Amino acid sequence: xxxxxxxxxxxxxxxxxxxxxxxxxxxxxxxxxxxxxxxxxxxxxxxxxxxxxxxxxxxxxxxxxxxxxxxxxxxxxxxxxxxxxxxxxxxxxxxxxxxxxxxxxxxxxxxxxxxxxxxxxxxxxxxxxxxxxxxxxxxxxxxxxxxxxxxxxxxxxxxxxxxxxxxxxxxxxxxxxxxxxxxxxxxxx
Amino acid sequence: xxxxxxxxxxxxxxxxxxxxxxxxxxxxxxxxxxxxxxxxxxxxxxxxxxxxxxxxxxxxxxxxxxxxxxxxxxxxxxxxxxxxxxxxxxxxxxxxxxxxxxxxxxxxxxxxxxxxxxxxxxxxxxxxxxxxxxxxxxxxxxxxxxxxxxxxxxxxxxxxxxxxxxxxxxxxxxxxxxxxxxxxxxxxxxxxxxxxxxxxxxxxxxxxxxxxxx
Numbered sequence: 323x324x325x326x327x328x329x330x331x332x333x334x335x336x337x338x339x340x341x342x343x344x345x346x347x348x349x350x351x352x353x354x355x356x357x358x359x360x361x362x363x364x365x366x367x368x369x370x371x372x373x374x375x376x377x378x379x380x381x382x383x384x385x386x387x388x389x390x391x392x393x394x395x396x397x398x399x400x401x402x403x404x405x406x407x408x409x410x411x412x413x414x415x416x417x418x419x420x421x422x423x424x425x426x427x428x429x430x431x432x433x434x435x436x437x438x439x440x441x442x443x444x445x446x447x448x449x450x451x452x453x454x455x456x457x458x459x460x461x462x463x464x465x466x467x468x469x470x471x472x473x474x475x476x477x478x479x480x481x482x483x484x485x486x487x488x489x490x491x492x493x494x495x496x497x498x499x500x501x502x503x504x505x506x507x508x509x510x511x
Numbered sequence: 512x513x514x515x516x517x518x519x520x521x522x523x524x525x526x527x528x529x530x531x532x533x534x535x536x537x538x539x540x541x542x543x544x545x546x547x548x549x550x551x552x553x554x555x556x557x558x559x560x561x562x563x564x565x566x567x568x569x570x571x572x573x574x575x576x577x578x579x580x581x582x583x584x585x586x587x588x589x590x591x592x593x594x595x596x597x598x599x600x601x602x603x604x605x606x607x608x609x610x611x612x613x614x615x616x617x618x619x620x621x622x623x624x625x626x627x628x629x630x631x632x633x634x635x636x637x638x639x640x641x642x643x644x645x646x647x648x649x650x651x652x653x654x655x656x657x658x659x660x661x662x663x664x665x666x667x668x669x670x671x672x673x674x675x676x677x678x679x680x681x682x683x684x685x686x687x688x689x690x691x692x693x694x695x696x697x698x699x700x701x702x703x704x705x706x707x708x709x710x711x712x713x714x715x716x717x718x719x720x721x722x723x724x725x
Contacts, residue, residue, distance in 0.1 A: 374574070374600045376612030378635055378651035392665060395631055395655050399614045401598030403576040417576050419598040421616060423631055423655075433596055435578070458582075460594070480608070480641035483650045503635040503651010507610035509602045 350428040350457045350468065350495050368412055369443030372405030372511055373451075373475050377504015379488060379497055387484040387500035395423040395431070398497050400488070400504075404451040404472070406441045409511060414441025414451050418472065420490055428494050429459025436470045448476035449508070457492070468492060477508035545603045546572040548698065548722035551615035551634070552579055553595025556586045558712035565595045570611060574602035584617075590714060594618040597719065610639040613719040614651075620704070620716055627682060627704060631655035634701040634719035645697035645723050649687050652701055652719075659684070680708040691724065698722030 380390045380397040390396055404416035416438035422431050436455030444450050452471040458464045471491045479485035482505035489498030549570030556563045563586050566579035580596040594617065601611030615634040620627070635651035649670070657664040660676050664684075672684040683705040691697035703717030 372602070374576075374602045374610060374612070376598060376600050376614050376635075377637065378614070378633065389651065389653055389667075392654055392667065393656055397633075399616055399633060399635070399651075401576070401578075401600045401612065401614055403574075403600050403602070417578075419578055419596065421594075421596055423616075423618075433580070433594065480639045481637065481646065481648055481650070482639075483648075501651070503633075503637070504612050504614065505610055505637045505639055507602065507608065507612075507639065510604055510607045 350432050350434070350459060350465065350492050366443050366445050368410050369406055369441060369449060370409065370511060371443070371449070372403070372441075372509050373449040373477065373506060374403045374509065375475060375477075375482075375486070375488070375504065375506035376401035377482065377501045377506070379499045380502040381499035382497060384487055384498070384500055387502045389502045395425055397424070397502070398422045400490075402472070402475070404438045404441050404449060404475070405511070412440055412442045414438045414453070416441070416451065418455070418470070420470075422495070422497065425460075429457075429461045429463055431460040433458045434468070434470065434492065436468075444474055446474070446476065448474040450474055473498070475506055477506045480505065482506050544605070545609040545640070545723060545725040547574050547601040547603050547609050547611040547638070548572065548724070549577075549599035549601050549611045549613040549636070549720060551597030551599050551613040551636075551719040553581065553597060553615060553617045553717065554584045554590055554592055555715045555718065556590050556712075557714075558586075558589065558708070558710070566597070568597040568599045568613070568615075570599040570601050570613070574600075574609075574611075576600045588624055589622070590716070591621045592617045592619060592716065599719075599721070601721070603723075608640045609723045610637075611721040611723055612637045613721050615717050615719040617717050622704065622706060622714060622716065623679065626676065626679065627657075627659050627706070629654050629657045629704075632657075632703045632717035634703045634717040636699050636701045636719040636721040638697050638699065638721040638723045640723055644694040645691060646693065647689060647691070647697045647699035647721060649685075649699055649701045652685060652703060654684075654703065657684070678709070680706060682706050690722065696722070696724035698724070
């Protein structure tokens with residue numbers, strides 16, 4: 323079972339990062355290491371800033387940010403704070419809550435609470451952070467120590483709707499796009 | 512001409528003193544500390560003098576992160592709901608733009624035995640300081656498959672939409688209450704479903720607030 327999950331995880335993650343679409347066959351379950359594949363943003367090492375954010379993402383790419391129609395549950399909401407533990411380190415601290423409402427997502431949707439252990443800046447001035455957390459799926463299954471990575475969280479403008487963007491990856495799941503609600507804010511350390 | 516120069520010479524020291532005085536005051540003015548606020552919860556029911564509320568996420572005035580959630584919430588014959596999650600984040604630091612964001616959501620909502628139902632209710636409140644000053648918005652707030660008194664809402668619900676329900680009371684949908692002067696302060700309170708009963712009771716589903724101020 324574990325090997326099936328792991329292979330599914332890697333296959334989905336590769337597909338996700340390559341095509342920027344969510345993999346709906348995944349598990350949002352435990353994974354001890356991050357999936358491979360190309361990334362949209364490259365970490366550059368220690369960051370001289372921290373991030374807070376909260377809001378909503380409806381789309382799965384960066385071409386639009388319209389809120390979906392009132393019969394659609396295809397959206398996610400989130401809130402986070404993340405920072406490096408010091409000025410010259412990629413060790414991180416913070417928390418993230420991510421709620422996926424899409425019934426087509428792993429488990430019919432889930433609530434994820436993650437703890438940040440790594441934080442770095444990207445070559446585009448965004449933040450990239452990762453860690454592990456707990457996932458509670460809508461089908462009743464729960465998982466501990468689930469790996470996650472916010473591949474990028476970018477503060478582009480105020481307000482953040484239609485400008486700021488975020489991408490999160492969990493085992494068998496990914497969503498990224500421009501914010502359809504809320505804001506991401508970059509702060510000095 | 513000489514008189515003018517004399518006046519200028521005499522005025523310069525005084526001007527310098529004034530400027531220096533101003534400069535000494537500048538740091539104090541610039542350091543007028545911002546504060547942030549944020550709060551969110553899934554459901555609150557106040558009937559017959561008793562209030563029942565799901566866990567609240569409250570943001571400290573200097574920022575941070577807080578979550579309040581419950582797997583289920585119920586008050587018999589009044590409210591049933593699942594997956595209540597409220598998260599608020601924000602930050603403030605000297606010389607930096609403050610911000611505050613709160614998201615609250617509830618799924619599988621049933622109020623007053625089917626009088627109001629929704630698959631999902633999402634409240635988003637966001638406050639920040641931009642080039643034009645402090646501002647707030649509720650963009651991103653919404654319903655999934657909302658039905659009120661038998662009427663399905665298939666389009667976006669405008670802010671502060673009031674629906675009167677005979678013999679029961681009224682419902683305000685997407686209730687938005689702004690605050691602040693838009694320069695040094697701004698805030699917004701969002702209550703996605705706010706029922707006011709004829710007997711004085713109140714039911715709120717999907718509540719989020721955010722604010723920045725100095």
